[in-house]
Every structure is written in structure tokens, then in C-alpha cells.
Amino acid sequence: MSDTSAVREPSSSGDPGSPYHACRVAIVVFVVAMVVAAIPIASAGRRVLSDTADEIGISRLRLASLAAAHADRGLTEAFYEIELMAITRPSESDVLAPESSEQNLRSVLGETTSFRSGVVVLGADGNARYWEPVDLGSDLGRSLPPNVQASAAASDDRVISEPFVDERTGDVVTALSLPVFASDGSRESTIIGLFDVGGPLITDLVAPALDLGASGHSDLVGSQGTIIAAINPAHGPRTGEHPGFYEQVARAHAPTVQTVIHEPSAESLDRSARHVMAYAPLRMAPWGVAIGASEAETMATVTRQRRTMIVFGASSIGVLISGLVLSMYACRKHRYPVGKTT
Numbered sequence: 001m002s003d004t005s006a007v008r009e010p011s012s013s014g015d016p017g018s019p020y021h022a023c024r025v026a027i028v029v030f031v032v033a034m035v036v037a038a039i040p041i042a043s044a045g046r047r048v049l050s051d052t053a054d055e056i057g058i059s060r061l062r063l064a065s066l067a068a069a070h071a072d073r074g075l076t077e078a079f080y081e082i083e084l085m086a087i088t089r090p091s092e093s094d095v096l097a098p099e100s101s102e103q104n105l106r107s108v109l110g111e112t113t114s115f116r117s118g119v120v121v122l123g124a125d126g127n128a129r130y131w132e133p134v135d136l137g138s139d140l141g142r143s144l145p146p147n148v149q150a151s152a153a154a155s156d157d158r159v160i161s162e163p164f165v166d167e168r169t170g171d172v173v174t175a176l177s178l179p180v181f182a183s184d185g186s187r188e189s190t191i192i193g194l195f196d197v198g199g200p201l202i203t204d205l206v207a208p209a210l211d212l213g214a215s216g217h218s219d220l221v222g223s224q225g226t227i228i229a230a231i232n233p234a235h236g237p238r239t240g241e242h243p244g245f246y247e248q249v250a251r252a253h254a255p256t257v258q259t260v261i262h263e264p265s266a267e268s269l270d271r272s273a274r275h276v277m278a279y280a281p282l283r284m285a286p287w288g289v290a291i292g293a294s295e296a297e298t299m300a301t302v303t304r305q306r307r308t309m310i311v312f313g314a315s316s317i318g319v320l321i322s323g324l325v326l327s328m329y330a331c332r333k334h335r336y337p338v339g340k341t342t
Helices: 019-087 134-143 146-154 200-210 243-252 300-335
Strands: 119-122 128-132 172-181 187-196 217-221 227-230 256-261 274-281 288-294
Touching: 019 172, 019 187, 019 200, 019 217, 019 256, 019 274, 019 288, 119 146, 128 134, 146 172, 146 187, 172 227, 200 217, 200 227, 200 288, 217 243, 243 256, 243 274, 243 288
Parallel strands: none
Antiparallel strands: 119 128, 119 187, 172 187, 217 227, 217 288, 256 274, 274 288
16 A cells, blocks of 8 residues: 655746746746836826926916016006196196196096006106195105106106105105107106006906915016015015025016025915915016915925825735735745645
8 A cells, every 4th residue: 555645846947838937937027017017107107297397387477477467557557647648738837836737637547547646747857847646746855756757857768767665655656757749859848657566566466376375475576686566565675585586587587487495584474495486577667577385385286196196106016016926926836836646
């Protein structure tokens, strides 16, 4: 009577026809397929994230450009109002007694006016001949600096001055001036309107900034990188959270999108380290609109997509590794099969 026993004998791994060899080939093909498939998938994922980030930057620049276009429109309408004033400007008989004149230059468009801070008419000699409101003339130098007046009187074209503080009202204004010429080409007068940049221009900055989240803000930036007007009251003329960026874009005066260092003031609730900022220049003035928000809020969509890709990728890798382990276990069984009965 012979004993029977089950023994495990290594199969011939070098035999191309053996199950173990076929299993090894399948595992190698499986691993290679995983690697080959992972490369384009990872590349496509990076491209999607990059394209999304670029689109966010483009959208941010569109918002800034829209706000800049609104500011240009406001300045264009203001100059149109000055042109209408030129038609009804006071005669020489009114110039020394504006308080007795029945003229009201700022009513040319009805009750609305772009120049609630005042209007000044200069004579051919560059001296003030007429002004309204009446109290503007009591100390004209406080509302219209001499250098601004002289620049307007010397120019043969329209001029937009650098913004300054009207000491009479405390408002930040800019002087818009337009020369008026007689039919023979001689200069008759110059009309100067004191335009409050913190009024209609700042209104058009509010809505785009609110669309950017809690950290969203927008500023009207001057030609030297100083802040002319801002929706954040803490952003004064020489303060702000991105001074280096503002100086850079003011010099270039070209559309720009950048991720910049955020330098919050002590009272700022937004303590984020970086902001994504867009800058769009105005056409009517050497100014621009800067608009932005924290990097975390701006790139929230990209962060969500990246997180989804990581979770999906990790899950897929886990499933593939599990399948690989099971395949290796099955191959091991083929390598050590149950032996024949002897």
C-alpha cells in the first residue's frame, strides 16, 4: 500500500507555455499599461488646472477692464459737460462779479453735474474770472492749487490734472480743463471743472470687487502708483496692500495679472499672504484700475479640482494596486501548484 502525499513543486518558470510564465507576462503588461496610462492622465490633469487658473486670471482682468471702461466713460461725460459749458460761458461783464451773475454753468445737464465741487473760468490771461459756487472764490487757492491753474492756462488741449485734496471740502478731486478759442484762433478762456474722483468713479469699482468674495477690493491707481480712490476706506493716497505692484503697473500702464505679496494693515481682517491682482489702464487719464482678492478665494475652483483629482487618483491607484497584489498571489499559486500523487 503506497502512501499519498501532496507536495508543492516549483513549476518550470522558464517554460513559455507554463501558467506561471503567462501570469508573469500579464503582470508586466499590466504594470507597463498602468505607467503608460498614468503619464497622459497626469499631464492632462495639470493642463486642466493650468487652463482653469489662466481663465480665472483672464476673468479678473475682464473685471478690471470693465471698471476702467466705466471710469473712462465718466471722464468722457464730464468733458462733454465742459463743452456744453463753453457754449454758455459767462461774458466779460460777468467775470468780476460771479455772485451777481444769473448763470449756473453746472446746470447744463439739468440737476445732475459732474462738478459738484465747483467750476472756474479763467480769462485769456490765465486769471480766474468766474467761479461757482460763490464761496469757492473766497479762497480759490485752497480748492484750485496755483500750479494746477497755471498748467490748465498754458495748455492748448484738454488736461486732466493729478488728483489732489480740495482743502475746502476735504474731497479728492481732479481738475478737468478745456481751452476755448475765438474764431480767429486767439484764446478766449479756459474752463476748469473740479471733478470728485471719490464719487462716480468709485461707484463703478464696488460691484466688481464684491463679486470676488470677502477679500475682494479695487483701487483707482494714479500715474505714480498712489491710490486715488478705493472701496476700502483704509486705503489712503499713499497706503494700500500692494504698493510695489501698484508702482510697477503704473509705470508700465498696461493690462497685467499677477500673484503679489499682500501687506495688510494692522486693522485689516484679511491676513492672507498673497493676492491675485489684475490691472487695467484707463484711456482718458494716466490712471488704472487694480482689482483682486486673496489667492485662496481666487483659486478656490482650482483647489477643488486639484482635491477631486487627488482623491480620484488615489482611489484608482488603490484599486489597481489591489488588483496587482491579487494577480501576484494567483501567479504564486501557479508557481507552487499542488503536486501529483506518488
